[in-house]
Amino acid sequence: MTVDLMADLPVLLPKATQWAEEQSLVIAKGGLALDKTLLDVGRRVGVQRPELIRVSLVQSIPLPDDPALQAACAAAGFLSERFNGLTLGHGIYIREERATVRLLSHEFRHVFQYEQAGSIAGFLSEYLRQIFTIGYDQAPLEIDARAHEIDNL
Ligand SMILES: [Zn+2]
Incomplete structure:
Protein backbone atom coordinates (compact mmCIF):
# COMPACT_ATOMS: atom_id res chain seq x y z
CA MET A 1 0.00 0.00 0.00
CA THR A 2 1.54 3.29 -1.06
CA VAL A 3 -0.78 5.58 0.85
CA ASP A 4 -0.14 5.97 4.57
CA LEU A 5 -3.79 6.03 5.50
CA MET A 6 -3.33 6.22 9.26
CA ALA A 7 -1.11 9.29 8.90
CA ASP A 8 -3.88 10.92 6.89
CA LEU A 9 -6.67 9.92 9.27
CA PRO A 10 -6.70 13.19 11.28
CA VAL A 11 -7.37 15.03 8.01
CA LEU A 12 -9.69 12.46 6.49
CA LEU A 13 -11.89 11.77 9.51
CA PRO A 14 -13.50 15.25 9.73
CA LYS A 15 -14.15 15.18 5.97
CA ALA A 16 -15.67 11.71 6.15
CA THR A 17 -17.78 12.68 9.15
CA GLN A 18 -19.12 15.82 7.50
CA TRP A 19 -19.99 13.90 4.33
CA ALA A 20 -21.64 11.08 6.28
CA GLU A 21 -23.72 13.52 8.39
CA GLU A 22 -24.89 15.34 5.24
CA GLN A 23 -25.85 12.10 3.52
CA SER A 24 -27.59 10.83 6.65
CA LEU A 34 -39.28 0.14 7.68
CA ASP A 35 -42.38 -2.01 7.57
CA LYS A 36 -43.25 -4.28 10.50
CA THR A 37 -41.23 -7.20 9.15
CA LEU A 38 -38.08 -5.14 8.68
CA LEU A 39 -38.51 -3.45 12.06
CA ASP A 40 -38.35 -6.97 13.51
CA VAL A 41 -35.20 -7.72 11.50
CA GLY A 42 -33.65 -4.56 12.94
CA ARG A 43 -34.50 -5.61 16.47
CA ARG A 44 -33.14 -9.12 15.87
CA VAL A 45 -29.71 -7.75 14.98
CA GLY A 46 -29.71 -5.47 18.03
CA VAL A 47 -30.91 -2.08 16.76
CA GLN A 48 -32.37 -0.08 19.66
CA ARG A 49 -34.33 2.46 17.60
CA PRO A 50 -35.29 0.70 14.32
CA GLU A 51 -38.13 3.20 13.86
CA LEU A 52 -35.46 5.84 13.14
CA ILE A 53 -33.99 3.84 10.23
CA ARG A 54 -34.60 5.20 6.74
CA VAL A 55 -33.61 3.40 3.54
CA SER A 56 -32.85 5.16 0.28
CA LEU A 57 -32.93 2.89 -2.78
CA VAL A 58 -30.41 4.10 -5.34
CA GLN A 59 -28.93 3.05 -8.67
CA SER A 60 -25.40 3.33 -7.25
CA ILE A 61 -24.03 4.18 -3.82
CA PRO A 62 -23.05 7.88 -3.65
CA LEU A 63 -19.34 8.56 -3.12
CA PRO A 64 -17.69 11.51 -1.38
CA ASP A 65 -16.61 14.28 -3.77
CA ASP A 66 -13.37 14.94 -1.91
CA PRO A 67 -10.42 13.49 -3.91
CA ALA A 68 -8.33 12.65 -0.83
CA LEU A 69 -11.25 10.80 0.70
CA GLN A 70 -11.91 8.93 -2.54
CA ALA A 71 -8.25 7.92 -2.83
CA PHE A 83 -20.64 -2.10 -2.84
CA ASN A 84 -24.37 -2.61 -2.60
CA GLY A 85 -25.07 -0.88 0.70
CA LEU A 86 -23.76 1.91 2.91
CA THR A 87 -24.96 2.87 6.39
CA LEU A 88 -24.60 6.40 7.76
CA GLY A 89 -26.12 6.65 11.22
CA HIS A 90 -29.76 5.58 10.91
CA GLY A 91 -29.65 6.27 7.15
CA ILE A 92 -28.95 3.44 4.70
CA TYR A 93 -28.23 3.53 0.98
CA ILE A 94 -29.12 0.30 -0.80
CA ARG A 95 -28.59 -0.47 -4.48
CA GLU A 96 -32.13 -1.10 -5.62
CA GLU A 97 -31.32 -4.11 -7.78
CA ARG A 98 -29.45 -5.77 -4.88
CA ALA A 99 -31.96 -5.15 -2.09
CA THR A 100 -32.29 -8.35 -0.06
CA VAL A 101 -33.13 -9.15 3.55
CA ARG A 102 -29.57 -10.40 3.93
CA LEU A 103 -28.08 -7.09 2.78
CA LEU A 104 -30.54 -5.07 4.88
CA SER A 105 -29.78 -7.13 8.00
CA HIS A 106 -26.06 -6.52 7.42
CA GLU A 107 -26.61 -2.77 7.18
CA PHE A 108 -28.96 -2.84 10.19
CA ARG A 109 -26.11 -4.33 12.21
CA HIS A 110 -24.02 -1.31 11.22
CA VAL A 111 -26.88 0.87 12.56
CA PHE A 112 -26.52 -1.02 15.84
CA GLN A 113 -22.78 -0.28 15.76
CA TYR A 114 -23.48 3.44 15.22
CA GLU A 115 -25.90 3.38 18.14
CA GLN A 116 -23.25 1.78 20.35
CA ALA A 117 -20.66 4.35 19.22
CA GLY A 118 -23.11 7.14 20.09
CA SER A 119 -22.52 9.30 17.02
CA ILE A 120 -21.51 9.23 13.38
CA ALA A 121 -18.14 10.76 14.34
CA GLY A 122 -17.60 8.14 17.03
CA PHE A 123 -18.42 5.24 14.72
CA LEU A 124 -16.32 6.51 11.81
CA SER A 125 -13.33 7.12 14.04
CA GLU A 126 -13.20 3.41 14.87
CA TYR A 127 -14.45 2.12 11.51
CA LEU A 128 -11.96 4.06 9.40
CA ARG A 129 -9.13 3.12 11.77
CA GLN A 130 -10.05 -0.54 11.22
CA ILE A 131 -10.34 -0.46 7.44
CA PHE A 132 -7.21 1.69 7.08
CA THR A 133 -5.11 -0.66 9.22
CA ILE A 134 -6.70 -4.10 8.75
CA GLY A 135 -8.56 -3.62 5.48
CA TYR A 136 -12.25 -3.79 4.69
CA ASP A 137 -12.62 -7.57 4.49
CA GLN A 138 -11.03 -8.31 7.87
CA ALA A 139 -12.22 -5.25 9.81
CA PRO A 140 -13.86 -6.49 13.05
CA LEU A 141 -16.89 -4.23 12.51
CA GLU A 142 -17.43 -5.86 9.10
CA ILE A 143 -16.92 -9.37 10.48
CA ASP A 144 -19.51 -8.56 13.17
CA ALA A 145 -21.98 -7.27 10.56
CA ARG A 146 -21.49 -10.39 8.41
CA ALA A 147 -22.01 -12.61 11.46
CA HIS A 148 -25.43 -11.03 12.03
CA GLU A 149 -26.76 -11.35 8.50
CA ILE A 150 -30.21 -12.94 8.36
CA ASP A 151 -31.10 -15.07 5.36
CA ASN A 152 -34.60 -16.14 6.25
CA LEU A 153 -37.42 -14.28 7.92
ZN1 LIG B 1 -20.65 -3.84 6.12
Missing part, protein backbone atom coordinates in the same frame (compact mmCIF):
# COMPACT_ATOMS: atom_id res chain seq x y z
CA LEU A 25 -29.78 13.96 6.64
CA VAL A 26 -30.59 13.50 2.95
CA ILE A 27 -31.70 9.92 3.65
CA ALA A 28 -33.66 11.00 6.74
CA LYS A 29 -35.72 13.37 4.57
CA GLY A 30 -36.30 11.21 1.50
CA GLY A 31 -35.79 7.62 2.66
CA LEU A 32 -38.32 4.92 3.37
CA ALA A 33 -39.30 3.86 6.88
CA ALA A 72 -8.15 6.69 0.77
CA CYS A 73 -11.32 4.65 0.33
CA ALA A 74 -9.94 3.10 -2.86
CA ALA A 75 -6.65 2.23 -1.14
CA ALA A 76 -8.54 0.56 1.71
CA GLY A 77 -10.71 -1.46 -0.68
CA PHE A 78 -13.79 0.40 0.51
CA LEU A 79 -16.68 1.86 -1.52
CA SER A 80 -15.78 0.36 -4.85
CA GLU A 81 -18.28 -0.53 -7.55
CA ARG A 82 -19.05 -3.81 -5.82
Whole structure:
Protein backbone atom coordinates (compact mmCIF):
# COMPACT_ATOMS: atom_id res chain seq x y z
CA MET A 1 0.00 0.00 0.00
CA THR A 2 1.54 3.29 -1.06
CA VAL A 3 -0.78 5.58 0.85
CA ASP A 4 -0.14 5.97 4.57
CA LEU A 5 -3.79 6.03 5.50
CA MET A 6 -3.33 6.22 9.26
CA ALA A 7 -1.11 9.29 8.90
CA ASP A 8 -3.88 10.92 6.89
CA LEU A 9 -6.67 9.92 9.27
CA PRO A 10 -6.70 13.19 11.28
CA VAL A 11 -7.37 15.03 8.01
CA LEU A 12 -9.69 12.46 6.49
CA LEU A 13 -11.89 11.77 9.51
CA PRO A 14 -13.50 15.25 9.73
CA LYS A 15 -14.15 15.18 5.97
CA ALA A 16 -15.67 11.71 6.15
CA THR A 17 -17.78 12.68 9.15
CA GLN A 18 -19.12 15.82 7.50
CA TRP A 19 -19.99 13.90 4.33
CA ALA A 20 -21.64 11.08 6.28
CA GLU A 21 -23.72 13.52 8.39
CA GLU A 22 -24.89 15.34 5.24
CA GLN A 23 -25.85 12.10 3.52
CA SER A 24 -27.59 10.83 6.65
CA LEU A 25 -29.78 13.96 6.64
CA VAL A 26 -30.59 13.50 2.95
CA ILE A 27 -31.70 9.92 3.65
CA ALA A 28 -33.66 11.00 6.74
CA LYS A 29 -35.72 13.37 4.57
CA GLY A 30 -36.30 11.21 1.50
CA GLY A 31 -35.79 7.62 2.66
CA LEU A 32 -38.32 4.92 3.37
CA ALA A 33 -39.30 3.86 6.88
CA LEU A 34 -39.28 0.14 7.68
CA ASP A 35 -42.38 -2.01 7.57
CA LYS A 36 -43.25 -4.28 10.50
CA THR A 37 -41.23 -7.20 9.15
CA LEU A 38 -38.08 -5.14 8.68
CA LEU A 39 -38.51 -3.45 12.06
CA ASP A 40 -38.35 -6.97 13.51
CA VAL A 41 -35.20 -7.72 11.50
CA GLY A 42 -33.65 -4.56 12.94
CA ARG A 43 -34.50 -5.61 16.47
CA ARG A 44 -33.14 -9.12 15.87
CA VAL A 45 -29.71 -7.75 14.98
CA GLY A 46 -29.71 -5.47 18.03
CA VAL A 47 -30.91 -2.08 16.76
CA GLN A 48 -32.37 -0.08 19.66
CA ARG A 49 -34.33 2.46 17.60
CA PRO A 50 -35.29 0.70 14.32
CA GLU A 51 -38.13 3.20 13.86
CA LEU A 52 -35.46 5.84 13.14
CA ILE A 53 -33.99 3.84 10.23
CA ARG A 54 -34.60 5.20 6.74
CA VAL A 55 -33.61 3.40 3.54
CA SER A 56 -32.85 5.16 0.28
CA LEU A 57 -32.93 2.89 -2.78
CA VAL A 58 -30.41 4.10 -5.34
CA GLN A 59 -28.93 3.05 -8.67
CA SER A 60 -25.40 3.33 -7.25
CA ILE A 61 -24.03 4.18 -3.82
CA PRO A 62 -23.05 7.88 -3.65
CA LEU A 63 -19.34 8.56 -3.12
CA PRO A 64 -17.69 11.51 -1.38
CA ASP A 65 -16.61 14.28 -3.77
CA ASP A 66 -13.37 14.94 -1.91
CA PRO A 67 -10.42 13.49 -3.91
CA ALA A 68 -8.33 12.65 -0.83
CA LEU A 69 -11.25 10.80 0.70
CA GLN A 70 -11.91 8.93 -2.54
CA ALA A 71 -8.25 7.92 -2.83
CA ALA A 72 -8.15 6.69 0.77
CA CYS A 73 -11.32 4.65 0.33
CA ALA A 74 -9.94 3.10 -2.86
CA ALA A 75 -6.65 2.23 -1.14
CA ALA A 76 -8.54 0.56 1.71
CA GLY A 77 -10.71 -1.46 -0.68
CA PHE A 78 -13.79 0.40 0.51
CA LEU A 79 -16.68 1.86 -1.52
CA SER A 80 -15.78 0.36 -4.85
CA GLU A 81 -18.28 -0.53 -7.55
CA ARG A 82 -19.05 -3.81 -5.82
CA PHE A 83 -20.64 -2.10 -2.84
CA ASN A 84 -24.37 -2.61 -2.60
CA GLY A 85 -25.07 -0.88 0.70
CA LEU A 86 -23.76 1.91 2.91
CA THR A 87 -24.96 2.87 6.39
CA LEU A 88 -24.60 6.40 7.76
CA GLY A 89 -26.12 6.65 11.22
CA HIS A 90 -29.76 5.58 10.91
CA GLY A 91 -29.65 6.27 7.15
CA ILE A 92 -28.95 3.44 4.70
CA TYR A 93 -28.23 3.53 0.98
CA ILE A 94 -29.12 0.30 -0.80
CA ARG A 95 -28.59 -0.47 -4.48
CA GLU A 96 -32.13 -1.10 -5.62
CA GLU A 97 -31.32 -4.11 -7.78
CA ARG A 98 -29.45 -5.77 -4.88
CA ALA A 99 -31.96 -5.15 -2.09
CA THR A 100 -32.29 -8.35 -0.06
CA VAL A 101 -33.13 -9.15 3.55
CA ARG A 102 -29.57 -10.40 3.93
CA LEU A 103 -28.08 -7.09 2.78
CA LEU A 104 -30.54 -5.07 4.88
CA SER A 105 -29.78 -7.13 8.00
CA HIS A 106 -26.06 -6.52 7.42
CA GLU A 107 -26.61 -2.77 7.18
CA PHE A 108 -28.96 -2.84 10.19
CA ARG A 109 -26.11 -4.33 12.21
CA HIS A 110 -24.02 -1.31 11.22
CA VAL A 111 -26.88 0.87 12.56
CA PHE A 112 -26.52 -1.02 15.84
CA GLN A 113 -22.78 -0.28 15.76
CA TYR A 114 -23.48 3.44 15.22
CA GLU A 115 -25.90 3.38 18.14
CA GLN A 116 -23.25 1.78 20.35
CA ALA A 117 -20.66 4.35 19.22
CA GLY A 118 -23.11 7.14 20.09
CA SER A 119 -22.52 9.30 17.02
CA ILE A 120 -21.51 9.23 13.38
CA ALA A 121 -18.14 10.76 14.34
CA GLY A 122 -17.60 8.14 17.03
CA PHE A 123 -18.42 5.24 14.72
CA LEU A 124 -16.32 6.51 11.81
CA SER A 125 -13.33 7.12 14.04
CA GLU A 126 -13.20 3.41 14.87
CA TYR A 127 -14.45 2.12 11.51
CA LEU A 128 -11.96 4.06 9.40
CA ARG A 129 -9.13 3.12 11.77
CA GLN A 130 -10.05 -0.54 11.22
CA ILE A 131 -10.34 -0.46 7.44
CA PHE A 132 -7.21 1.69 7.08
CA THR A 133 -5.11 -0.66 9.22
CA ILE A 134 -6.70 -4.10 8.75
CA GLY A 135 -8.56 -3.62 5.48
CA TYR A 136 -12.25 -3.79 4.69
CA ASP A 137 -12.62 -7.57 4.49
CA GLN A 138 -11.03 -8.31 7.87
CA ALA A 139 -12.22 -5.25 9.81
CA PRO A 140 -13.86 -6.49 13.05
CA LEU A 141 -16.89 -4.23 12.51
CA GLU A 142 -17.43 -5.86 9.10
CA ILE A 143 -16.92 -9.37 10.48
CA ASP A 144 -19.51 -8.56 13.17
CA ALA A 145 -21.98 -7.27 10.56
CA ARG A 146 -21.49 -10.39 8.41
CA ALA A 147 -22.01 -12.61 11.46
CA HIS A 148 -25.43 -11.03 12.03
CA GLU A 149 -26.76 -11.35 8.50
CA ILE A 150 -30.21 -12.94 8.36
CA ASP A 151 -31.10 -15.07 5.36
CA ASN A 152 -34.60 -16.14 6.25
CA LEU A 153 -37.42 -14.28 7.92
ZN1 LIG B 1 -20.65 -3.84 6.12
